[in-house]
Amino acid sequence: MAELLQFVIAGLKSGSIYALVALGFTIVYAATGAINFAQGEFYMLGGMLGVWFVSLGLPVPVAALCAVVSAAAAGALFELAAVRPIAGGDPLRIIIVTIGGSVVLRQLALHLFGPDELTLASFTPGPSIRLFGAAIERQTLWIWALTLVAVVGLVILYRRTAFGKAMRATSLRRDAARLVGIDARAMVTASFALAAGLGALAGLAVTPLTQTAFDVGAGIGVKGFSAAILGGLGNPIAAVGGGLVLGLLESLAAGYLDPIYKDAISLIVLLAVLFLRPQGLLGGSGKEKV
């Protein structure tokens, strides 16, 4: 029982991380109809920038905020300087630009931060918390709390604010959105920034547990993409569900079968969904993309 609980805790921990990265995929997909293959690199940037800001002497909360905001700015810059001029609005071209962009961002990180693994101190130091014989690291609580805040914040943005509704309107009916005065291209920039910020938040929150390096983006990109696909790519809430389910599957497979299955799970999920149900497992009608 304690063992199962431990696996579930571990699954929900990585699942939350996958959920944040998956949210980034769905947000850019809603705005452009394209997959942003550079999404994992912003996860990497979150951790790397966090480490860098801490090394400048900033307290952890301030460094974390600076890291997420700079990564979001980098996402906006990436869209303005590369995606928009090179790809225009064509989804296939956007995909190609983001693949190219991911290589550039990785090399840039290698030059700026070096090849070594880096780490951050836990946000709040202290021993793990015991729960029915299982242990929860304090940083895991931070991951859950930050994921919850991000998801609730996103729901408020999309459902309650004029800006968020303008983003939804643009993804539903681009021409109609322009006709009421929404700058549709600015909404695309905003979605890249938002996706980058969420990815960075995930990379930052997980760094005290896993360490980070310039090349962690590709791996998490596959996980986040699988989670988004599992959720149907269409719906942010389903993407969060996809992330949690993927995390749980991985953890249970690694725990009860063999640890070697852990990384295979996301690929199996990806292939299974693509073959069995191209519209995703958790996605509903898929009519509204955000």
Added chain:
Amino acid sequence: MTNSHLLELHNVDSGYGRTQVLRDVSLHVDAGELVALIGSNGAGKSTLLKTIVGLLRASSGELNLDGNSITHMTPEKLVRRGVALVPEGRLLFGPMTVRENLELGAYSAGARRGTAVKDGLRRVFELFPVLSERASQHAETLSGGEQQMLAVARALMSSPTLLLLDEPSLGLAPRVIAEIFSALEVLRREGMTILLVEQDARLALKHADRGYVMRTGEIVLEGAASDLLTDESVRTIYLGLLKGEGSA
């Protein structure tokens, strides 16, 4: 050269990529007028409206609004200059509520959005009372007629001086069409300038001051609406439309 026209097009060419649709189109709409643009399916009426609002770029020619060039202006800028389009097919934000659609209609008001929404809602609910009953329903659950009313209302939320409508009667029952056109009459009496695109020539000309007839991307005839209604060639086109149901 008069400067008094609200909207003026001079020798406008436009189309989609390399496909040219509009050829040398010139027309004008004066403040307070209701002008009808008629022509059969595929004549280029929608292309013309999309070019006016900037969804398409004119490849040559000039467009002026109130004497100022709007030739390469984007739709999001043009709505702030007082031009609103009720697009063909309505293009509502289907999974959003009626109220959200209307609020988005006032998006261009920016910082004054709060007041714009309040005033706008009062006005469009007065014009289309059924929308206030449906305010919290998703737009996609509305009937065709209600959706068209919402499309008109959404455009009105930006307080336009020039309202462009693309086939507001399409696919609707006569009773609903009458309701929409009586709303247009109300707007007219309030001084709104309207450019109305219709396939139903008789309906459009009955309500209009002037009209233009379009065929294969060109304006082939223009004049007072009452003259066009009795014009032999317009009657032919209009009747041709009826016959064309089977032969086109």
